[in-house]
Amino acid sequence: MVHAGAAVAAFCTGLSRPPRFNKVAANAVPDLAEARPDIGGGEEESLAEDSDVDSISEWELDFCSRPILDARGKKLWELVVCDSRRQLQFTRFFPNNVINSVTLRDALMYIMDTLGVPKPEKIRFFRSQMQTIITKACKELDIQPVPSQRCVALIKWLEERFETVYSQHPGYQEGASPLLLQQQSLPLDLPDALRGEEWAFVQLPFEAVLEEMEGVVRGDVFGSVLDLGTLNIDLSGDIMIPGVAVASSRATPLAAWTNALELACLEVDTQRSCLVLSTGVADRWRYAFYRKSRQTDAEGEAWEAAKKKCGGLHFLAVQSSLDSELCTGFWLLLDTPISPV
Known part of the structure; x- marks a missing residue:
């Protein structure tokens, strides 16, 4: 688990700023x-x-x-x-x-x-x-x-x-568009059971993210990780990974409910002044809101820029409070890559 405030640097934000983080049936082989x-x-x-x-x-x-x-x-x-x-x-x-x-x-x-x-x-x-x-x-x-x-x-x-x-391939059709394009849906209201009480933009050193991932793999906390070896992202030990921390007095049930979703990524929507959470194949939710101003929009844009610097890698953490040293849920997320076909 991640310990203490030195591990986390919060973005400068008008929002709350946490000082720390954390047998198939026996059939004959089919002839294809x-x-x-x-x-x-x-x-x-x-x-x-x-x-x-x-x-x-x-x-x-x-x-x-x-x-x-x-x-x-x-x-x-x-x-x-x-x-x-x-x-x-x-x-x-x-x-x-x-x-x-x-x-x-x-x-x-x-x-x-x-x-x-x-x-x-x-x-x-x-x-x-x-x-x-x-x-x-x-x-x-x-x-x-x-x-x-x-x-x-x-x-x-x-x-x-x-x-x-x-x-x-000799039969390749250059410029052909994919037959099954995924259309992006409008974000919907988040179910109450998935809503936290406070949230903040945060960031963690890459080494601390690895520690949190180990906790998820061991089953100590709810969450999901990615195989970093497949990402082809340059992640040096001192790089900071951006994330979102969510606090709730019911952190354990919130983490359990969140874990029932197939989380994909978080993004800032400055038009709607909110964070949008993508889940499943095409579901999108208005996950958290902020009071719109030049400053808060700039903070959201800075967070998105930090994601881009990390190849789209980011995380979501659920805690009992924004000051807690422990996470009850940790999800490593990635801006959804687009299939070339």
């Missing part, structure tokens, strides 16, 4: 060859040699069209699956006439049986338009589908594949 188009390479199925397969309990998945035309002049679809550390990596192209939950279910079974990985507890996906197909396939395999923007490793991999696979 019948649905497999000849795309001339670019597919992958691998498991890192030093992988601890039992630790791969959550997958990230994308099932969507690509800016590539097949021999029929139709867009190719692709399934991409990995875990947060990319120990597991699997891709498979499909023609557009076999896109359904049965194809996806069979592909998931193929991954488990062929690569020898256990059935995951959860599968995260970031395209809401594919929710019906993904949910049906997962439910048939007794896997929990999780709509989430926290598919960081997956989106980073899609960025790599865009450069090394999609754009190099």
Whole structure:
């Protein structure tokens, strides 16, 4: 846990300033060859040699069209699956006439049986338009589908594949827009159960953030972390990570309720004079408000600039008071990366 005020530097703000912080059923291996188009390479199925397969309990998945035309002049679809550390990596192209939950279910079974990985507890996906197909396939395999923007490793991999696979393919359609674009929704009022009593912009040294992450991993506090190795962000030991501290006299239930959400990121909305919390795939909430003035807008802009300096990395902390040395909840967040396809 983080101790004392030296660990935290609060932004200069007219708001409260804290001095511290803190088995799939036994089926035959599905044959995917019948649905497999000849795309001339670019597919992958691998498991890192030093992988601890039992630790791969959550997958990230994308099932969507690509800016590539097949021999029929139709867009190719692709399934991409990995875990947060990319120990597991699997891709498979499909023609557009076999896109359904049965194809996806069979592909998931193929991954488990062929690569020898256990059935995951959860599968995260970031395209809401594919929710019906993904949910049906997962439910048939007794896997929990999780709509989430926290598919960081997956989106980073899609960025790599865009450069090394999609754009190099002879059927690549330059300038083609993604078939399934995610529209940003208007922020809604936050449910009362998720609202704190006080809040403040804060920042923590990177080393202190690592300490808080360790507490989350151990299960000492509510929260969620990210695999920093997948982010490709230069995080030196003395860099300050911006965050938001929320205080509540009911900090434990507040942290528990917050943990039930799939938190993505926080952003300052100077038009509405509030913080906006993004959760799930496309949900946005008016999380906290401030009295609008040039000073408070400038403070919000400074906080956003600090996030940008850290590659979008930031955090949310829930505490019993803004003076507390302990957190009851800590979530490492990242400005949602945009999929290139």
